[in-house]
Amino acid sequence: MSKRICPVCGIGALEKILTSITLSDPSGIEKTIEISEYKCPACEAEGDLFGENDRIIQDEYKKMRAEAVASMLEKFHSKKISLSAAERVLELPQRTLSKWKNKSMVPSASAALLIRYVNLFPWLLDVADNKFNPKNAQQIHVAAAMRDLCEMTKGSDVTSLSAGIVENLNNAVFYVNMEKGITQRSIMDTVTSASTGLMVHSGACEYSYET
Numbered sequence: 462m463s464k465r466i467c468p469v470c471g472i473g474a475l476e477k478i479l480t481s482i483t484l485s486d487p488s489g490i491e492k493t494i495e496i497s498e499y500k501c502p503a504c505e506a507e508g509d510l511f512g513e514n515d516r517i518i519q520d521e522y523k524k525m526r527a528e529a530v531a532s533m534l535e536k537f538h539s540k541k542i543s544l545s546a547a548e549r550v551l552e553l554p555q556r557t558l559s560k561w562k563n564k565s566m567v568p569s570a571s572a573a574l575l576i577r578y579v580n581l582f583p584w585l586l587d588v589a590d591n592k593f594n595p596k597n598a599q600q601i602h603v604a605a606a607m608r609d610l611c612e613m614t615k616g617s618d619v620t621s622l623s624a625g626i627v628e629n630l631n632n633a634v635f636y637v638n639m640e641k642g643i644t645q646r647s648i649m650d651t652v653t654s655a656s657t658g659l660m661v662h663s664g665a666c667e668y669s670y671e672t
Contacts, residue, residue, distance in 0.1 A: 486529050
């Protein structure tokens with residue numbers, strides 16, 4: 462029995478029951494914590510009778526969020542993302558990201574969500590740097606998707622890889638061209654020579670076709 466009295470009936474000496482639960486964060490962080498529930502032998506009321514567990518759980522989620530954001534910001538360097546540049550385009554106060562990185566300040570849930578998006582889609586910083594211009598945003602998005610597609614389809618024996626869009630007034634064709642070993646004639650040579658009036662948009666990949 463605990464020394465606490467039931468808040469429902471006011472007379473029962475409560476029985477304290479400890480329970481372990483596991484909390485998880487979208488970044489893969491998990492933490493097991495202990496929460497308390499109470500049971501009154503007099504009126505049979507039971508549960509979190511004092512509303513303490515919600516606060517404990519939220520406090521732990523804040524710690525996990527801070528850890529997750531710090532971990533993601535550590536990876537920004539390998540992705541060639543400057544913290545100061547990111548602060549500028551996202552219009553964050555100076556050294557905000559540094560404070561989140563060293564955990565001297567805990568980001569809000571919405572701020573953590575922003576970092577998750579940027580960590581997953583770094584090209585969003587380019588969109589922000591272009592003042593969220595719709596046309597520029599589309600071009601940045603498509604270029605990023607094409608780069609990712611290039612990396613996904615590039616095998617160890619591929620010596621050259623390109624991607625782009627061939628279009629005229631009525632049609633558009635998206636292409637990915639891979640060359641293995643001995644230099645081959647690019648598929649784009651065939652497409653452009655056989656399609657009068659087509660324009661070639663390239664440069665979306667590291668290995669791009671140049672017209």
